[in-house]
Amino acid sequence: MTQNNAFELNRRTVMKLGVGAAAAATAGVNLSSEKALANNPAKSQSPALGARLSRAEGPLKVSGQARYAIEQKLENMAYGVTVQSTRPAGRIVSIDTSAAKALPGVVDVYTPQNALKLNKPTVYSKGGGATEEFTPLQDDVIRFNGMHIALVVAETFEQAMEAASLLKVEYEAGDAIVDFNDPKAKSQPIDAMAAAWGDAATALANAEVKVDVTYTTSREYNVPMEPHACIASWDNGKMTVWEPSQWVGGARRVVSDWLGIDIEDVRVISPYVGGGFGSKIGAHPHVGLACAASRKLGRPVKVSLTRPQTFTGLGGRPATRQNLSIGATKEGKIVSIVHESWNETAIDELHVEACNNVTKIMYATPNLSSRLNVVPVHTVQPGWKRAPGENPSAYALECAIDELAYALEMDPITLRLANWADIDPSSKLPWTTRQLREAYAAGADAIGWWKRNPKPRSMREGRELIGFGMASGAYPMLRTASEAKIVFHVSGQIEVLSGGTDIGTGTYTILAQTAADVLGVPAETVAVRLGDTILPRSALAGGSQQANNLTGAVDRAAKNARAALLSLAATDPKSPLAASKVTELTLENGRVRPTRRPSGGISIADLLKAVGRNTLEVEGNTFAPGASEEMKNGADRSFAQMKASLEGGVSAHSWCAQFVEVRVDEDFGTIRVKRMVAAFDSGRIFNPKLAESQWIGGMIMGLGQTLLEEGHVDQRDGRTVNANFADYAVPVNADVPGVQVISVGIPDFQASALGGKGVGEIGVVGVAPAIGNAVFHATGKRVRSLPITLEKLA
Amino acid sequence: MSAARQLSLEVNGKRHNLQLDIRTTLLDALREHADLPGTKKGCDQGQCGACTVHVDGERVLSCLTLAAQVEGRQVTTIEGLQTADGVMHAVQTAFIEHDAFQCGYCTPGQIMSAIACIREGHAGTDDDIREYMSGNICRCGAYPHIVAAVRDAASRLKTERAL
Numbered sequence: 034m035t036q037n038n039a040f041e042l043n044r045r046t047v048m049k050l051g052v053g054a055a056a057a058a059t060a061g062v063n064l065s066s067e068k069a070l071a072n073n074p075a076k077s078q079s080p081a082l083g084a085r086l087s088r089a090e091g092p093l094k095v096s097g098q099a100r101y102a103i104e105q106k107l108e109n110m111a112y113g114v115t116v117q118s119t120r121p122a123g124r125i126v127s128i129d130t131s132a133a134k135a136l137p138g139v140v141d142v143y144t145p146q147n148a149l150k151l152n153k154p155t156v157y158s159k160g161g162g163a164t165e166e167f168t169p170l171q172d173d174v175i176r177f178n179g180m181h182i183a184l185v186v187a188e189t190f191e192q193a194m195e196a197a198s199l200l201k202v203e204y205e206a207g208d209a210i211v212d213f214n215d216p217k218a219k220s221q222p223i224d225a226m227a228a229a230w231g232d233a234a235t236a237l238a239n240a241e242v243k244v245d246v247t248y249t250t251s252r253e254y255n256v257p258m259e260p261h262a263c264i265a266s267w268d269n270g271k272m273t274v275w276e277p278s279q280w281v282g283g284a285r286r287v288v289s290d291w292l293g294i295d296i297e298d299v300r301v302i303s304p305y306v307g308g309g310f311g312s313k314i315g316a317h318p319h320v321g322l323a324c325a326a327s328r329k330l331g332r333p334v335k336v337s338l339t340r341p342q343t344f345t346g347l348g349g350r351p352a353t354r355q356n357l358s359i360g361a362t363k364e365g366k367i368v369s370i371v372h373e374s375w376n377e378t379a380i381d382e383l384h385v386e387a388c389n390n391v392t393k394i395m396y397a398t399p400n401l402s403s404r405l406n407v408v409p410v411h412t413v414q415p416g417w418k419r420a421p422g423e424n425p426s427a428y429a430l431e432c433a434i435d436e437l438a439y440a441l442e443m444d445p446i447t448l449r450l451a452n453w454a455d456i457d458p459s460s461k462l463p464w465t466t467r468q469l470r471e472a473y474a475a476g477a478d479a480i481g482w483w484k485r486n487p488k489p490r491s492m493r494e495g496r497e498l499i500g501f502g503m504a505s506g507a508y509p510m511l512r513t514a515s516e517a518k519i520v521f522h523v524s525g526q527i528e529v530l531s532g533g534t535d536i537g538t539g540t541y542t543i544l545a546q547t548a549a550d551v552l553g554v555p556a557e558t559v560a561v562r563l564g565d566t567i568l569p570r571s572a573l574a575g576g577s578q579q580a581n582n583l584t585g586a587v588d589r590a591a592k593n594a595r596a597a598l599l600s601l602a603a604t605d606p607k608s609p610l611a612a613s614k615v616t617e618l619t620l621e622n623g624r625v626r627p628t629r630r631p632s633g634g635i636s637i638a639d640l641l642k643a644v645g646r647n648t649l650e651v652e653g654n655t656f657a658p659g660a661s662e663e664m665k666n667g668a669d670r671s672f673a674q675m676k677a678s679l680e681g682g683v684s685a686h687s688w689c690a691q692f693v694e695v696r697v698d699e700d701f702g703t704i705r706v707k708r709m710v711a712a713f714d715s716g717r718i719f720n721p722k723l724a725e726s727q728w729i730g731g732m733i734m735g736l737g738q739t740l741l742e743e744g745h746v747d748q749r750d751g752r753t754v755n756a757n758f759a760d761y762a763v764p765v766n767a768d769v770p771g772v773q774v775i776s777v778g779i780p781d782f783q784a785s786a787l788g789g790k791g792v793g794e795i796g797v798v799g800v801a802p803a804i805g806n807a808v809f810h811a812t813g814k815r816v817r818s819l820p821i822t823l824e825k826l827a
Numbered sequence: 828m829s830a831a832r833q834l835s836l837e838v839n840g841k842r843h844n845l846q847l848d849i850r851t852t853l854l855d856a857l858r859e860h861a862d863l864p865g866t867k868k869g870c871d872q873g874q875c876g877a878c879t880v881h882v883d884g885e886r887v888l889s890c891l892t893l894a895a896q897v898e899g900r901q902v903t904t905i906e907g908l909q910t911a912d913g914v915m916h917a918v919q920t921a922f923i924e925h926d927a928f929q930c931g932y933c934t935p936g937q938i939m940s941a942i943a944c945i946r947e948g949h950a951g952t953d954d955d956i957r958e959y960m961s962g963n964i965c966r967c968g969a970y971p972h973i974v975a976a977v978r979d980a981a982s983r984l985k986t987e988r989a990l
């Protein structure tokens with residue numbers, strides 16, 4: 034079969050498979066679950082959930098009135114600045130603090146010699162809430178260049194900064210392993226995360242067509258615009274921390290660990306979060322220093338990492354390397370996948386980048402083997418960056434599939450469809466929903482995929498080579514049971530309360546929408562309070578689970594609240610409807626009325642007034658009936674209750690198909706992304722306007738990862754050389770082309786209570802391979818390491 | 828050397844008499860001393876645009892400006908854009924309508940830049956907007972919506988002026 038025939042055949046196949054989605058493609062982003070829901074009678078009554086409402090907290094954010102964590106005004110606050118090591122290994126012999134202490138305004142200088150006592154926190158993998166065990170100032174060991182070795186506290190920020198510059202540190206040199214290419218580096222297998230079925234080695238050896246490639250990614254940094262910083266305030270045996278957090282419950286647990294105090298004596302508040310992308314799930318070590326200093330000094334202490342310090346005050350995505358071999362028949366049937374990956378981890382801690390998360394579920398292969406390894410080096414403990422695991426996994430896999438397509442002279446989408454996995458090949462469980470064919474169809478149509486000449490270096494405009502590339506990806510459904518509360522006030526105000534945080538994802542908005550739907554009131558009239566450990570328990574805003582966790586909990590709370598209102602109206606002797614039976618009452622448009630009398634009734638506020646109550650508080654949750662307090666606490670301050678993608682005997686994931694057009698300057702090798710189009714299956718969409726923003730944001734982060742972002746390590750001393758926004762380049766407006774996103778999801782009630790799947794991370798998955806494949810199409814050159822920079826194209 | 832000095836700053840038409848370390852930046856003066864934390868600190872080294880404010884109507888990076896430098900000059904921050912009766916600037920409403928932000932942390936800087944960008948006559952085309960808004964990083968990646976919001980606000984302001 035010639036390539037052209039394959040395309041034509043494939044085009045028809047895809048169109049047939051995804052007619053609805055292809056129609057969606059022409060309609061652009063406007064097609065969303067709203068239309069999908071119209072076909073679903075059970076949900077078609079919903080006016081608020083699914084609507085394109087603007088961000089509820091938008092007016093506060095555009096007017097500078099939204100107060101982020103460290104923008105609280107506290108009396109008598111001191112300023113703390115950390116000092117970081119300039120050596121990668123060895124020991125601190127001494128730190129001379131005399132010059133610093135002699136400065137006016139300096140309150141104290143804490144070092145390993147004058148330490149603030151901090152206990153080691155329990156990490157999440159051992160049942161705690163911490164993302165790293167590293168606890169600064171507790172010993173004299175240097176673990177990496179840029180680790181905190183001192184905290185200077187002064188009356189003003191300026192005094193603290195100057196004093197911090199005056200510490201004289203004497204080091205004893207140590208032998209460092211600066212990165213995972215260091216000859217001294219040794220890898221350790223992580224057997225628990227390996228995967229294998231069939232006989233992958235033999236099947237690969239006998240395969241008719243093979244690709245055998247190595248793909249690498251660089252150290253990447255989350256760099257949310259709000260730097261990591263906090264205010265800790267010790268008062269009367271209790272600690273309050275204002276901390277930009279994706280998980281206040283986890284931070285609370287870590288603070289109680291550090292200080293050795295009861296968790297009930299810790300409150301963590303995080304009203305708005307200036308981005309996190311995984312880096313604000315754990316409270317990082319500087320928070321411990323702030324807490325301990327505040328306890329010691331008996332006054333509030335604000336500790337802000339400088340932008341350069343954020344590169345080593347916490348970790349980003351570690352560098353990864355993947356060896357990947359795919360064997361196939363001449364007809365394009367995959368017979369074997371052999372995969373092995375390595376990622377950097379801290380010298381005495383474990384971070385695994387699960388580089389086989391997508392590799393092992395994307396295609397039907399009778400044989401697969403995958404092994405994961407970590408390589409301890411002298412680095413800050415790496416962390417989670419948007420789609421940890423899935424992102425590099427999809428990068429290597431989806432580039433290798435493109436290589437295989439070229440080796441077979443087959444269209445990449447045709448090849449993917451030829452290896453369609455009807456069930457999850459890894460667990461052998463059925464998918465919940467997998468609108469991936471629809472995603473291929475919609476994305477291909479929107480970018481004009483079938484009009485491309487597939488031959489590399491065959492398309493150009495003037496001096497620019499044109500390339501089209503595509504890739505797909507998956508992100509697993511994580512879920513944790515949660516609680517929520519609805520409060521009716523006699524003023525008429527309705528509140529929704531949850532400890533979950535809004536990190537820019539739209540939690541404030543969609544929770545108001547959820548409650549509004551059930552209570553029959555406009556979403557704008559529902560006020561949502563979030564981000565505080567005094568509010569109902571919630572798991573983290575991470576792993577793309579929070580929207581589904583909390584809409585489920587708020588839905589339950591609102592239904593309980595509706596029942597409670599009707600019962601109050603029917604049973605309280607002072608209620609004007611006291612003569613009615615509960616079953617004869619309806620809550621509609623914010624009024625309780627007899628079901629048979631469409632007009633009249635009484636507003637919620639008037640009902641409360643009539644029965645003499647100021648408020649009515651009603652809770653709801655998604656825990657199994659009879660769940661213990663211990664389980665509920667476990668959901669809020671550990672990962673103990675988190676359910677993974679295979680819960681309930683089905684395999685649940687979000688899916689995407691990414692398409693890009695690039696232009697490569699033939700003379701200079703500069704790569705510009707011209708267009709990005711992606712189709713997503715995130716199930717039911719609670720608010721398309723906000724979901725689209727997240728998808729687009731993920732895609733742009735992927736663009737940065739592919740073309741710009743790379744942490745450089747000084748080979749002499751392990752220093753992160755480019756620890757700032759000028760040298761660690763992230764995309765700016767001029768780097769970003771037109772972006773189109775399409776929703777092809779359908780409600781998936783096996784995946785979550787209200788039918789949604791993950792949104793926040795799937796946007797970034799598959800972007801790097803789509804761009805890499807487009808660069809190959811444009812230039813005929815296969816760059817197998819990120820970022821793809823012009824010198825690699827030369 | 829950290830001599831404090833009495834500085835009188837005019838911010839959003841209001842006088843603030845502040846006792847400041849002479850090294851205090853305009854950004855820290857606003858955030859830590861004048862209780863105006865709407866202006867954000869993203870890098871403190873002139874690389875991200877989050878701290879953009881207007882001094883005598885022009886956009887400046889407040890992290891690279893000492894508070895002492897703006898004595899006698901008029902500073903406008905994000906908190907000062909609304910009219911006395913609370914009506915938002917066209918750029919603010921356009922940002923909400925187009926969902927031109929997510930976490931909102933870069934947003935005050937983006938909006939201050941956008942207003943200047945329109946005033947400078949650099950909002951004529953999408954490419955112009957992209958170029959002249961590139962001093963403001965948005966890690967949430969709201970760029971396409973920022974362009975749409977600036978374009979929309981620019982045309983609304985033009986119409987208003989023509990009326």
Ligand code: FES
Binds near residue numbers: 867868869874878888
């Ligand atoms: S804080 Fe001023 S440019 Fe970043």
Ligand code: FES
Binds near residue numbers: 308933967968
């Ligand atoms: S909205 Fe979050 S950085 Fe721009």
